[in-house]
Amino acid sequence: MPAIAPPDPRYSETQRRTIDAAMDLFAEHGVSGTSFQMIADAVGVTKAAIYHQFKTKDAIVLAVAEVGLSPLEDALAEAEQQPTPEAQRELLLTRVVELAVARRRWVNALQGDPVMIRLLGSHDPFVDLMARVYMVLMGIADDGPTERMRIAIISAAIGAAIVHPLVVDMDDDTVRTELLAVTRRLFDLPD
């Protein structure tokens, strides 16, 4: 096992620089509010150089979504290997909270932006991924409105609370601890 995580083989090093810059800009201005020029400026090259890496702006959005969601994929795979539904749910919840807090600024762009939502909703791999996430979070529970609302609130709360004005100036440790405590409580998990 390598000491550091291997780079995502789906994209080259130069592409990753573009993706990282785009992620920052999407988080700050939204997808529609971010132009090719802004991305090129942030990377420090011209628009044409970016177009050499990605044929369209949609391709960049897709790449940002893929790279942004890949830690979630890993966490889900790890969780699904747990023996019981309870253990699966518990591990996934912990990982998701950790990931979300560590990458607060980006999570917002990924789950809140209308362009991103449309893309994620029309791209099967993303739909399947989220379906699996919700399945694990639901666990053995029934599929009634109460349980569905509970999952929705927990998912939404994690994504939206971490960028809330009341929370932006809190350090990651505190946010992670408090968020985990509240979500565990919503799941009726022991403290």
Added chain:
Amino acid sequence: MPAIAPPDPRYSETQRRTIDAAMDLFAEHGVSGTSFQMIADAVGVTKAAIYHQFKTKDAIVLAVAEVGLSPLEDALAEAEQQPTPEAQRELLLTRVVELAVARRRWVNALQGDPVMIRLLGSHDPFVDLMARVYMVLMGIADDGPTERMRIAIISAAIGAAIVHPLVVDMDDDTVRTELLAVTRRLFDLPD
């Protein structure tokens, strides 16, 4: 007291048509993703006609925010008249949930869009309004991280959960009931 709510005197009837159309479009495409032309088409007039009502696009965004937040202002004023902090909090929570669910599609645009967030954060009346809302929701509780996170989660959850994929096809009554139950529970209020 009139049988129907009086129209907001801040804007004319034609302006209200524009604001309503813009609200729909902002909710669907985001502020940056909505052009003047799209608004004009939705209203059924030309761009120039819209420019006669609002000097800039920012003015429309501001108007949408003002009209969108005015029910919240009313609810807050009503809540602040309650005798005890507990009663204030309880009434505001109930009203906010009702409002949010009734206007689900728009709440998302108001609280999630980067342009809107920037506007709301730089416009004193909005900052003051939200400060008052948080003050009532905090109630007599301390200002520690646990309580701040709790308010952030509840606020975020209300805004984000109502548009969550798991919830979009649920009827308003169910969403309101379940959301109220969960948020009341987070506040340690009796069922």
Added chain:
DNA sequence: GTCTATATCGAGATAGAC
């Protein structure tokens, strides 16, 4: 992989007639 240069389109915005 990056550049300059250019094409094309739609954006926000204004002028002036009706």
Added chain:
DNA sequence: GTCTATCTCGATATAGAC
């Protein structure tokens, strides 16, 4: 209050040289 016509700029995108 709405229209047609127009301006200017920045957006996505492409061609072809280095």
